[in-house]
Amino acid sequence: MSxxxxxxxxxxxxxxxYGRNIQxxxxxxxxxxxxxxxxxxxxxxxxxxxxxxxxxxxVQDFKHKLWDHLALMSxxxxxxxxxxxxxxxxxxxxxxxxxxxxxxxxxxxxYGRIVQNLIAKAVxxxxxxxxxxxxxxxxxxxxxxxxxxxxxxxxxARVFKDLKELSNGKIDIDENSMxxxxxxxxxxxxxxxxxxxx
Numbered sequence: 001m002s003x004x005x006x007x008x009x010x011x012x013x014x015x016x017x018y019g020r021n022i023q024x025x026x027x028x029x030x031x032x033x034x035x036x037x038x039x040x041x042x043x044x045x046x047x048x049x050x051x052x053x054x055x056x057x058x059v060q061d062f063k064h065k066l067w068d069h070l071a072l073m074s075x076x077x078x079x080x081x082x083x084x085x086x087x088x089x090x091x092x093x094x095x096x097x098x099x100x101x102x103x104x105x106x107x108x109x110x111y112g113r114i115v116q117n118l119i120a121k122a123v124x125x126x127x128x129x130x131x132x133x134x135x136x137x138x139x140x141x142x143x144x145x146x147x148x149x150x151x152x153x154x155x156x157a158r159v160f161k162d163l164k165e166l167s168n169g170k171i172d173i174d175e176n177s178m179x180x181x182x183x184x185x186x187x188x189x190x191x192x193x194x195x196x197x198x
Contacts, residue, residue: 014072014073014075015069015072015073017052018049018052018069018073022045022048022049022073023073025041025045025048026045026070026073026074026078027074028041029041029042029045029074029078030074030077030078035079035080038078038079038080039080039081042070042078042080045070046063046066046067046070049066049069050062050063050066063083063084064084067082067083067084067086068084068086068087071086071087072087072092076089107165108162108166110145110146110148110149111142111145111146111162111166112145115138115141115142115145115166116166118134118137118138118141119138119163119166119167119171120167121134122134122135122138122167122171123167123168123170123171135163135171135173136178136180138163139156139159139160139163139173139178139180140180140181142159142162142163143156143159143180143181146158146159156175156178156179156180157175159180160172160173160175
């Protein structure tokens with residue numbers, strides 16, 4: 001009759017990205033009685049942890065984060081002189097502030113809020129080349145958005161009409177003065193972008 005060896009379930013790791021060996025080193029460091037030896041051991045662990053992310057060595061505050069991680073992995077029981085002020089245990093329980101979703105009416109859903117905000121910005125700008133360039137960009141974006149919703153019946157005249165309405169008559173483009181990107185070019189650009197993503 002074969003005997004089965006029962007293994008005790010392994011504890012879940014506090015920070016799995018460092019692995020079980022690092023967690024065991026941290027657990028051992030907590031048990032060291034001599035404070036100097038404990039601090040030396042902690043510094044060695046930090047050096048090993050840093051080797052996991054060599055591409056982040058030059059990033060500001062990277063070392064600080066490692067010391068925070070060390071404290072977290074020890075359940076804040078590692079009594080040493082930390083080179084940085086480490087996070088407090090109660091900060092882990094804090095919930096982030098809710099991000100307020102933008103409110104307000106979107107007059108034409110097919111264009112979205114960003115286009116509407118850009119139109120409002122263009123209206124405020126003084127007349128000149130910069131304003132004309134922005135209006136051209138907005139109009140082309142509007143045409144792209146329309147094509148996403150409906151591939152038929154998208155004309156420059158319709159875009160200019162909607163642009164006039166969205167700007168409360170302040171942007172009134174003569175159809176003969178501006179030509180937007182033609183459908184084929186927009187579809188080519190879209191296909192090229194999709195190919196790049198793949």
